Amino acid sequence: MAHWKDHLALKVTNIITFLLFTGGSSYASLPPFFGAAHPTYLTPESWIFGTWGIIHLLLIGMLVYQFTETGYHTVVQGIGWRFPLLCLLTAVYSTLSSSYANSKTTDFVISILAFVTIAFVGATVSHIYRSIKLHHPPKNLLDTAFVHVPFSLFHGFSVVLLFVAGFSAFGVNAALHPAGIFTKIFVFIALLLLEGTAAAYVFAGHGDVVGAAVISLSILAIYNHQTIARAGEFIHYSALAFFIISLIAVLRATIAAFTGRTNVGGATDEERAPLVG
Incomplete structure (x- = not known):
């Protein structure tokens, strides 16, 4: 039986790094350019960055939940020291993505560094996501709300930010x-990959509606921002089409999860997609 003092150093480190590096720093990627050194043709509308607030609110619950016996097994054993690393990397990305200089060359270097950093963020959160998904499935509502949901959101949103940072850098x-033919092609490919990733969240394994939903909403935010007058x-209409396609997959999986019917991938009742992996 786990005691609340077990691995106390890690639990305290989780709290300290969250407070020092995560708090307000991640919101630096909001206005004026929403996580990019300059506006691009993949820049989403700012409201999607409210995802950070939801993630952080749930992670606060995780920091309390880790002191319980069930939380110990999921947070300490399943996530371990990767959470402090994730907080640090996220803060570095936030700082870089909100840093601007008068020099075009300096801005380019900062954008490249931000892109590389968000790639490391994505790799770190992927390790956490895979660990809790495969080895620590939800045991109760608290496990779902304070561990699986925030990391599903984080994992899906990091995919979106990787594309946003990539367009900012390159x-x-x-x-x-104005958007030339090559820009339009690359935006179309990016939207296609985002929609495909959202579908993969739904179809893969037991599915992950939360991860798929945040990507789908991010495509909607791109559609909102990339108006006909702007892009x-x-x-504009490519983003709308891919949002609708991804939304249909999310809605079908959500309905299947709540009705207990077979999921969109044809799985049996026992294999139907839950809200999170």
């Missing part, structure tokens, strides 16, 4: 340059 400045009809 794409054109939407405020200065042209092709990008």
Whole structure:
């Protein structure tokens, strides 16, 4: 039986790193450019970054939950020291993504560093996500709410941020340059990959509706921001189409989870998709 003092150093470190590195720093990626050094043709509307607030609120619950016996097995054994590392990397990404300079070369270097950092964030959260999904399935409502849901959100949102950071580093400045044919092609491919990733969350294994939903809503945020006047009809309506496709998959999986019917992948009742993995 786990005691609340077991691995106390890790539990305290989790709290300290969360307070020092996660708190307000992640919100630096909100206005004015929403996590990018300059606006691109994949920049989403700012409301999607409210996802950070939901993630952080649930993670506060995780920091309390880790002192319980069930929370000990999931948080300490399933996540371990990767959570403090994730907090640190997220803070570095937030700082880089909200840093601007008058020099075009300096901005480019910062954008590259932000892209590399969010890739490390994605890799770290993927390790956590895989560990709790495969080895620590939800045991109760608290396990679901304070561990599985926030990391499903974090995992899905990190995929979106990787694409946003990539366009910031290598794409054109939407405020200065119109979208050319290659920009339109790359935006279309990015949206296709995002929609495919959202579908994969639903179809893979037992499915993950929460992870799929945050990607689907991010595509909607891209559609909201990339208006016809701003990005042209092709990008605007491509984002709308991919949002609708991803939303249909999310809604079908959600209905299957609540009704107990077979899921969109044809699984049996025992294999139907839950809300989180």
